[in-house]
Amino acid sequence: MIALLLILVPVIGGLITLFIKNKNTAKGFSLFVSIITLIFALIGVYSTQVNQLHFDVAWMPDLNSRITLGLDGLSKILSLLTAISLPVIITATYKNTYTNAGKFYGLMFLCQAGMLGVFLSMDALLFYFFWELALIPAYFLCSIWGGEKRIPVTFKFFVYTFVGSLLMLISILFIYSKTPDHSFAMQSFYHAKLSASQSQWMFWLFFIALAIKMPVFPFHTWQPDTYEQAPTAVTMLLSGVMVKMGVFGVIRWLLPIFPQASQTNSSIIITLSVIGMLYASLIAIRQNDMKRLIAYSSIAHVGLMCAALFSNQQVGMQGVLIQMFNHGINIIGLWIVADAIEKQFGTRKFSELGGLGQRAPTLAILFVVLCLANVALPLTNAFVGEFLMFNGLFRYNPVMAGIALIAIILAAVYTLNMIQKIFYGNTVALTANAHDSSFNINAALVILVIVVIVFGIYPQPMLNLAQESAKMFIAKIP
């Protein structure tokens, strides 16, 4: 029941918000709905009753597809992330004014519902449905409220992901025709019988969809443009949560369905991911735009997750599960600061900013903590995940792990460089009369920073959640 409510609350809340005309009512109502969703997610995380966590009802008997939703360790982590992100985003952007605010927040909720559906569904066709549905509101959000070049950029994003998901649909259809009982249920998919060459083909069709979403190296070109052009609130949702759909898809569907093929192809994918990490980090160093820098840094982080997933080690998998959550928290924090700076000064260029630390000390402190988390300093949340991921990668192939470590050093270079250029040094003309960040931004950032530090010092609850699922997924791989 909890699982169903987690999707229904944002859907219904979103549909109502779509029709609220008054700006402030829309904001207040959406904050309320997002908090209710968060409460349900928290209940879901702490609940242990199986009948509460699962929901199952016939949907399309003709096709043997059921509406099966379930909360296990993996989906608990991700639904918690999805549910936390929205109240934080709404709080942080509370002072922003959007034309047609009701429509904006309504679409945000529909997008959130789609993503929650992806994380909760235990039926392949249902998964595909939600996978696509999360995209449509995002398409409208970016195209209506985005930056100058929003229409072509968002369409590029849409076409990329749509091609990927259609290829995934073929793969799903093919596996469906090979399942023992001709059903879309997750367990039947895990037991589908494919020959070696078939699973090789289907693996790649499936993987390309996930790789585009993550994004892994040659498929990443949509991402920086989209993040730059999208309204920042949507960028937070896209980078904080939606990219996790790709990583999630690998863990939930790709690895268990194609255990053999994922092992044989792991070297290619890990190589691509590591190339992507270095490539993105190097580009990030050269960026002058805050949003583009964070976008490239996100590609590097997700590349590491992808590499660790295919290293086929339990520690690596566990690290990915934790890091999915932590990366979401950290990057949302970075975007909030980027948005606050852009709103105040009308620019995101490092060359035009400087010395902000003197004028906005609170923002500076909070931002530095988030940046340190972004470079995975010990005692921040990201350290735990990255340590475990490198552990797994190292066991798989020390050389690859060594090369990937360079990207971590580069991450420190560009992140610290960003702090220095924006917050330190002397004030420039633009920042001379700057004021500190407003209360709502501070509130959102403080929540995130608390999460960063708590899970950095005491990661055990998250580790337990992750361990149980990591074991389960690794056990499926022969």
Added chain:
Amino acid sequence: MNAIIFSAGWGIIMMFCSFLVRNKSSFRHIAVVGLLVLLVVNILDSNGVAVFHIDSKNMLAYTRFGLLFNSIAIASTLIYVLLSGKDIARIGSYAAEYFILIFFVLCGVAILSSYNNLLMLFLGIEILSIPLYILTGSDKRNLKSNEASLKYFLMGSFSTALMVMGIALMYGGTGTFSLDVVRTETGLYKGVSFLEIIGLLFLMVSMCFKVSAAPFHFWTPDVYDGAPGVITSFMATIVKVAGFIAFLKLCYGRMTTTSTAIDWQLLFAVIIIATLLFGNITAIFQQSVKRMLAYSSIAQAGFMLFALFSLNDFASKGLLMYSAAYSLATIGLFAVLVKMKDVTFEGYNGLAKTQPVLAATNAIFLFSLAGIPLTAGFLAKYYMLASVVETGNYIWLVVVAVLFAAISTYYYFRVIQAMYFKTGEPQTENITGSFKFGLIALAAIIIIIGVLPQYLFNWLYF
């Protein structure tokens, strides 16, 4: 049988109405009543209640499949007349005649969905086509409409001639017009004669003509563009899918049994690729929404051809699904299109601001055509792809098809981009509340079919 006789009969009744009834606007209502009656008798027929018992000597066979298709076609026509009835009556000064011709077309549809004999196929195609030649030219003061009508007539008669030739050759090969042939397993190609294959090829070409499959699609854009918008809507939807149903029956009847002699699947694969290629690529370059929809109907035909390619359980179910999904969405799009003063993409700029209901429903119709989940169009595409995957071969064909489906989003989303993301002052004709309500109902049907297809299936297989 009910549908054939009632549709022809109601057409004749309306002929008398055309000079007996003075009030012009009542023709529309008489037509709606006629369609309702038609729908009821057809559903009765599928429940075994036949009003007429005419022995057709097995020339017509009433299968569940055919009757279901009739129901879909009649229901779509009903929705079409309810939405666009006023616009139909406004084409010219002969308001009643347009409805009469639509009834005669439906008679042809009913024959095509139940023929069991090649002569009946010919008869059905002719009854279907001749009223359409007239309807295409019904805007008789418009030069483009006349040109389209003449083109359609010449091309149509040419393809009919090919069809007759094919039927004659097939008769020469097998000695019967019936769809099911008793074959002896001896002789060349296991009892399949060379003449029959040649005849079937002729027939295939002429059917490809009717369903506008490449490379026989060249008449389509000109005719669809030249004909009055409301008539294009009818031609592109109900008439086209009726052609597909007839084609499917032909494939089941004759092509499965002759596959020992010729690889039909390969032929269809080539036609599918060509159709998807021509339809999608040319649609990208259109500046007028009406013409774009004409090309998109070619592209959609490419997907419907998958049913003829795979010929399994998924195929026939899927084709029904596709015909419902495609017809409903296209009828909705055209209903809005005929209300627009400017039918180029620019004409749609900013429609979401001035007419939010029109824009929102239009977006749903476009999503359905593009095959986005939650709409009927997704399930339709799903069935088509599944039917090919089920055959086990030709997976590459599916990959090519989905790439084209992705391309199709380009021109469908151009309309959405114009409506939602661009600013402009779109000029529309007067939009009534009931029209908006009809559009919302249609969009709701599309979404209900997309979310809970079981309702459609239960209704279909009651």
